[in-house]
Amino acid sequence: xxxxxxIAPSILxxxxxxxxxxxxxxxxxxxxxxxxxVMDGHFVPNITIGPDVVKALRSASRKPFDVHLMISxxxxxxxxxxxxxxxxxxxxxxxxPHLHRTVQLIRSFGVRAGVSLNPSTPASAVYExxxxxxxxxxxxxxxxxxxxxxxxxxxxxxxxLREAIDALGRDIDLEVDGGIDDxxxxxxIAAGADVLVAGSATFKGGKSRYAANIRRLRGAK
Ligand code: DX5
Ligand code: ZN
Numbered sequence: 001x002x003x004x005x006x007i008a009p010s011i012l013x014x015x016x017x018x019x020x021x022x023x024x025x026x027x028x029x030x031x032x033x034x035x036x037x038v039m040d041g042h043f044v045p046n047i048t049i050g051p052d053v054v055k056a057l058r059s060a061s062r063k064p065f066d067v068h069l070m071i072s073x074x075x076x077x078x079x080x081x082x083x084x085x086x087x088x089x090x091x092x093x094x095x096x097p098h099l100h101r102t103v104q105l106i107r108s109f110g111v112r113a114g115v116s117l118n119p120s121t122p123a124s125a126v127y128e129x130x131x132x133x134x135x136x137x138x139x140x141x142x143x144x145x146x147x148x149x150x151x152x153x154x155x156x157x158x159x160x161l162r163e164a165i166d167a168l169g170r171d172i173d174l175e176v177d178g179g180i181d182d183x184x185x186x187x188x189i190a191a192g193a194d195v196l197v198a199g200s201a202t203f204k205g206g207k208s209r210y211a212a213n214i215r216r217l218r219g220a221k
Contacts, residue, residue: 010199029210090114141178150179162192
């Protein structure tokens, strides 16, 4: 069942020189999840942050830390991200040949497990682990950078996954990531998404705007 819309600001668009303050600010502004984009310069063409930064930010918010790992290999780093205080750990279906093993590894630590799909990866790539996961993250841009343009073709995949989740009847978040603004938020929600990652759209205009930005995205119908 599609749940009420939740907003997960991506701190990739925050002021990196003041990350703790930024996390406090989006928490006050109504963020539901804190979305952390981890990139390795190998699986994606950019390098961001590691577990030590997640750990340092942990005390800045009580909201769930939604940690999106765009790294390969991923298994050797799961434990460190659990130890840093992640609540949800999402890995890419494309990041390695043993998605099932990776998902079980995440679950073995008692945190929520998510699987992300690149724009060119079909919905079916997640079907065999649907009973084991808590979140599906549909990439609506090619991962690596904030501020890219939403790829409308992924809307069909969101619809397909909404049907699959509802048919199974499990509580699985359907999250969409990349190019979300007031307009594309509406399209993603209509297709069946119930968590929206938003970097640029949350952080635009500075701190005094965060609450209004989040409210607008959430209310997009
Ligand atoms: C892209 C990241 C996204 C990104 C979203 O690789 O996974 O979370 O930061 O940024 P916007 O909302 O600006 O497209
Ligand atoms: Zn992300």
